[in-house]
Each structure stands twice: as C-alpha cells, then as structure tokens.
Amino acid sequence: MNNKWKRKLGIYLSLGIFLSGCNVAESPNNLIKAPQLEDGQKWKLYETLKQLVPPGMEYVTPKGAVVKQSIFMDDVDNDGKLEAFVVYKQPKENGNLHLLVLKENKESWLQVALLETEYQILDYFNMHNLDNEGGMEIVIGLGTSDFEPERQLFIYQYGQDGLGLRVNRAYHLLDFADYDEDQKTDVLLVEGKRRESFTAGLFHYKEGKLVRQSSVDLDAYAFHEHMTSGTLRDGQKALFIDSKIGVHAMITEIVAYDQGNLVSVDMNQDIKEYLLYSQDINKDGITEVGGMYVPKGWEDAPFEDIPFIEFYSSHSISGKAEKVTERYTDREHGFYIEIPVEWQCKVTPKKVKNGIQLLSIPGEVPIFEIRWTNKDSSEVAKYVLKKSQDTIFYSNRDEYQTFPFKQFHLLEDDF
Incomplete structure (x- = not known):
C-alpha cells in the first residue's frame, strides 16, 4: 500500500471513529448524508469539528433511523454551498442535545449557529422542502426520555441570520410524505393524550406555519410502540401504527389519504397476542400487517406454550386484506418455516425433543420436521438444512414433495 492510500485510509478511519462515538470505526458514508464529500473536504470538516465540539461529547443519531448518521448535509439555501448539521450531547452532564450548524466556505467550514436544547432524545432529523419555495426546512423531533411518549416538533428556516424557528408543537408520531399527491411533502402528526384522545392530522406547511387539511381519530388507549x-x-401512501394494548397484546392502525380526507383504514382485525410489527415482508414495495392464530390442538394450552402461526397481509384503502405469507416462527432458536399456500391453515406444530414437526390437518401426518443441535455435536444428521454460528439445523425425515426443505429460513436471512 503506497503512502497516498495509507493517508486516505487514515482519514476514513479517523473520521469514522470520531463521528460514530464508538470503539469500532464506522464508514463515513453512514454518518454523512449525500452529496458525498471529497477527501479534502472530509478532512477539513473533521479538523473543524475537533476544534468546535468539546471533548467527551457523544454524537447522536435519530431513533429508528434506517441510515445511522450524526451529520446531515445538503445545500439547504440553494447557494451552491453545503451546510452541515451535527447533533451531539455531553452524556456525563445533563445529556442535553446540541445542534451545531456549519457552512462550507472555500477550503474550510465555518460555524453558523449552535443551539443547546433542553431535550435528551433525538427522535427525528431531516431536511425537507415543505412548501416547494426557496430552500429547505430543517425538521427536528426531540424528547425528554425513552419513557415519555410525547415529543416536540421544531421546524427551522435557514437563512443569512442562521436558524429561524417557525414551528414548535407537541406530537407522538410524525411522518413526511406526499399523501395527497400534489407534488408537495405533507406533514402527518399523531397528537393527543392517552386515555383521552389521539388524532392523526395531515398538514401543509405554508408561510412558516402548519395548516391542518384533514384529521381522523385513533384509539385513545393505545401505547404507540412502532410506526412504519x-x-x-x-x-396509497399510509402510516402503519403498531401499538400495545394491555400487557402484551397489540393492534395495528393504518392512516391513509382517500378522496380529499385522511382516513383510518377499517382493519376488521383481531387483537394480536404479542408484538408483531408491520413491514414489507416480501420486499415488493407494499407494507404488510402481521397477525397470528392458535393452531388446532393448542386451544386450551397455557398462553406461554402456544406455538402461534403468524401471517402477514396487505390491505387496500377499503380495508380488504389479502394474505401474503404464513409462517411458523421460533425466535428462541432463530428460524422460521414459510408455509406453502396449499398448506396454509392446514398444519399444526408438534414439539419434539430438540425440534418441531408440522403435522397435517386432518390426519396429523408429519409433513415437515426441523431439529437442532450444537455445532460440536457428534449426532448424525440425515439432511442438514442450515447452519448458524452455533447451531446445525437438520431433518431426519425425507423431504415432503409439497412442503420442500427450502421453506426453512434462518431469521437472520430475512431481518
């Protein structure tokens, strides 16, 4: 490796370690939003942050963000120069979040603003052109604790004088998407107080204010656990809200836009017995909602012993559901068995020593078997299906023609 490449590698590793706040280097691409910087720009930004950010600070990424980053970059005022927004906190003191704003200036970066908040949780951070006029708005969602569901939304306008606060309001959940298909980004907020009322509202951003366009009521007793x-x-664009009800049960609510109004999609669903989050389970661009049922023969078993069969369904705006997949999932051992269409609702699990069988209904004939053993075991396996880090998954039964071994998956393959 020549000196030129050694220097580049050193810059990348140093920047990754410094900005990630971890002991292991993380790629700068995971911390800096596009457009990407040249090596010299990265080095200048790194040097500037070393001078401006006090020692011992911890860089912060938004909760639930798909891309883990603490630095957000874009040309927010359309002047041909980048702005950088850096979020950090001092964990050993009060843990309050700080927002540092820098602007690219020829070969250097200049501090434009530094905001110290009274909040400790970064729920959301992004830049949006909410009104399709001029530059972009800086949107920040902050909270005081992981145990306090209410958050605070701040929308700033960036200009020659730095950051100007335009919106400051409470929320529980938020989403940014073009719900009404008018080529502008809409703001969807879930607001309210548990046991009193929750409302999902669709807003347009106009002249520095959020203007409500439509709203719909939601379950007032739900603990909002997850949203997609x-x-x-x-x-149609939609917000899928998975919420706890009671000790361990869960419901899903879907909010969408239909014929000029925000609507709550009629799910006509049973309460789920445990948390099962909505997701695009088959990667087709459509979000599916999870459900489950008690298989035959387990109706009177204690709750903790029931091997629930899980399924995922897609929904239309009318609420009509269409099952996409059905599976038996074993999270303790890290696998799932995808049930072929012809066998859906026609199998029941039977627990065996270090394994599980799926029996046909009716007849209770074994049509699929999976067993597991430690990798160091001397046990002879007829068919090895998968190997994880510590476990061999195998079957000693012949492959059933309509229920092939390929239906077995490790959870890590899917998630």
Missing part, C-alpha cells in the same frame, strides 16, 4: 411509513396494496 409505507404503501397500501392499491398504491
């Missing part, structure tokens, strides 16, 4: 911004089967 996705798409219904018939193409």
